[in-house]
Amino acid sequence: MTFLDSAVWAGKFLSDGWEDSPRERPVVEPATGDHLGTVGLASADDVKRAAVRAAEAQRAWAATAPQARAAVLRRAGELFTEHAAEIADWLVREAGSVRSKADFEVGLALGECFECAALPTHPQGEVLTSEEARWSLARRRPAGVVSVIAPFNFPLILGLRSVAPALALGNAVLLKPDPRTAVSGGVVLARIFEEAGLPAGVLHLLPGDGAVGQAVVEAPEVRVVSFTGSTPVGRAIGERAGRLLKRAHLELGGNNALVVLPGADVAKAASAGAFGSYLHQGQICMTTGRHIVHESLVEEYTAALAAKAEALPVGDPAREEVALGPLIDRRQLERVHGIVTDSVAAGARVAAGGEIVGAGYRATVLTGVSTDMPAWREEIFGPVAPVLSFSTLEEAARIVDDCEYGLSVGILGDVGTAMKLADRIESGKVHINEQTVADEPQAPFGGVKASGTGSRFGGASANVEAFTETQWITVRPDIADYPF
Missing domain, CATH: 3.40.605.10 (Aldehyde Dehydrogenase; Chain A, domain 1)
Incomplete structure (x- = not known):
């Protein structure tokens, strides 16, 4: 036995x-x-x-x-x-x-x-x-x-x-x-x-x-x-x-933000963003659900993130070497796809993914997103990464906090600037130069607001x-x- x-x-x-x-x-x-x-x-x-x-x-x-x-x-x-x-x-x-x-x-x-x-x-x-x-x-x-x-x-x-x-x-x-x-x-x-x-x-x-x-x-x-x-x-x-x-x-729940500051290493930032959004098919309370990128980097970052997404295979993890496995059930799969299609109908554009593959969903990047779209407002619990730009630190703080949740935030780039932003936002966890998903047994874990x-x-x-x-x-x- x-x-x-x-x-x-x-x-x-x-x-x-x-x-x-x-x-x-x-x-x-x-x-x-x-x-x-x-x-x-x-x-x-x-x-x-x-x-x-x-x-x-x-x-x-x-x-x-x-x-x-x-x-x-x-x-x-x-x-x-x-x-x-x-x-x-x-x-x-x-x-x-x-x-x-x-x-x-x-x-x-x-x-x-x-x-x-x-x-x-x-x-x-x-x-x-x-x-x-x-x-x-x-x-x-x-x-x-x-x-x-x-x-x-x-x-x-x-x-x-x-x-x-x-x-x-x-x-x-x-x-x-x-x-x-x-x-x-x-x-x-x-x-x-x-x-x-x-x-x-x-x-x-x-x-x-x-x-x-x-x-x-x-x-x-x-x-x-x-x-x-x-x-x-x-x-x-x-x-x-x-x-x-x-x-x-x-x-x-959480609808966690990853902020990419001006001057950040775009290749590393896109790698962090992909991990945060696509680990376990995005079915994590700490998943990166919102990518908030400085206007000077947003086009380059979006292209790099989309390239990462396109390269991630979807399939059966018990029988294939894949990066994304299935969503937990068909109901959740259809919910994720519904949020994507509703957001596209409202004006968002699919830069990568947006497709059901068997029991899974392709790693997805959405651009042209506004803050009132479902893909931005809701906790998706799927591998979807909506991207929005900001111009000032004050605007970034406002966008991060304009959310009912307050579980985890990642800030990538200059540490001094990140510290100033961290002091302005409401979140149970802030990770500077890391994405939003992290856990250690000896560290306190929890969120504020609706988290x-x-x-x-x-x-x-x-x-x-x-x-x-x-x-x-x-x-x-x-x-x-x-x-x-």
């Missing part, structure tokens, strides 16, 4: 052991439509039972010695290393990842586990001053049960970056992956932690539809909801969590803040005197 042998998980979900489910969903390869297996789906009632069990298991897990919890996280990282090729194969076939993206994602996953292995022994509080004759302390305690709702695009790391720190800090987790990537975004994590020695009942894998998503938010035992996905769904989850007085950490509720992922400080509660403790040498 292989590590991810379907005999373990076919037709099942994980809740204090692998349970057979009467509800199933086929695992489909988006590039070919081939059937890769069958996952079991949970129901809302399954979630209710899992939440109760998770709350029971969490108390013992939180009381586990810090080094023992750290050992589970370290072993999980080792297992990602040992089974990297098999896990990457699933990312290629189930998520449509090209091989380099799949390998990169597995590398992020093992790094996340090793980084989180330090959390159990990280300082968990502080000594406070007090006006009274007592000790005054603030300590961090596990939140309890955490629900993690993860998307399809980077299914492994975007689930793990909440699962790993939540577990490390003594919480139990209800994991709901996107049903389209329930193996690479769910089964992989369940198997990793099962083999790493995580006690039964601490991690539950609950694939399912919107009713399951609602249930993992509303279960009374759940205290924190960590959601990565679209802004409309995130708004609904945030509203519901707020009514229930639960914390919701929301990492949502989410700030940095709630990555780095010890953000993770401790996200997945623990603060408790105030006072201690006196003797019972205090009171006037009653």
Whole structure:
């Protein structure tokens, strides 16, 4: 048997052991439509039972010695290393990842586990001053049960970056992956932690539809909801969590800008722009969705970017050497093409691409774009790069901020000028002389405006803040005197 042998998980979900489910969903390869297996789906009632069990298991897990919890996280990282090729194969076939993206994602996953292995022994509080004759302390305690709702695009790391720190800090987790990537975004994590020695009942894998998503938010035992996905769904989850007085950490959409300053190296800038727009077919929240180029370089940059786009092959990443694989499903493919054709009807011009190829979409460059066109205003989630020029730094700042999102911005060119621009814009992340897509386990990750509720992922400080509660403790040498 292989590590991810379907005999373990076919037709099942994980809740204090692998349970057979009467509800199933086929695992489909988006590039070919081939059937890769069958996952079991949970129901809302399954979630209710899992939440109760998770709350029971969490108390013992939180009381586990810090080094023992750290050992589970370290072993999980080792297992990602040992089974990297098999896990990457699933990312290629189930998520449509090209091989380099799949390998990169597995590398992020093992790094996340090793980084989180330090959390159990990280300082968990502080000594406070007090006006009274007592000790005054603030300590961090596990939140309890955490629900993690993860998307399809980077299914492994975007689930793990909440699962790993939540577990490390003594919480139990209800994991709901996107049903389209329930193996690479769910089964992989369940198997990793099962083999790493995580006690039964601490991690539950609950694939399912919107009713399951609602249930993992509303279960009374759940205290924190960590959601990565679209802004409309995130708004609904945030509203519901707020009514229930639960914390919701929301990492949502983006329409990220890459600014090319005057004097920038055009060849390098076009390479950065192509990577930012076309990595994983543009299906990344940090994808470069807007190219804002100084008027002195816009024609040269557009030509260079179009040449890059035309040279990128599209196809089946499991069977061909390609730069772009399939979009996740036909609905998304047709949505992307619809945004392109609507923008062309409004006056944009296709400098490269603009075509459906099987289950994929050619790397596309649009010129003649205005700021009211769909290709400029919307998060496309496809390999489309609209280009717009600017003349002054003030205009560039205005164009960058004229957007409901605020996730990531890249600025290419003179560092001093880039620093001045960075101080004027609203964004959760700014990368000078890099494109917009970047992530490291030790770095805080999040956006502003419609991109989410700030940095709630990555780095010890953000993770401790996200997945623990603060408790105030006072201690006196003797019972205090009171006037009653």
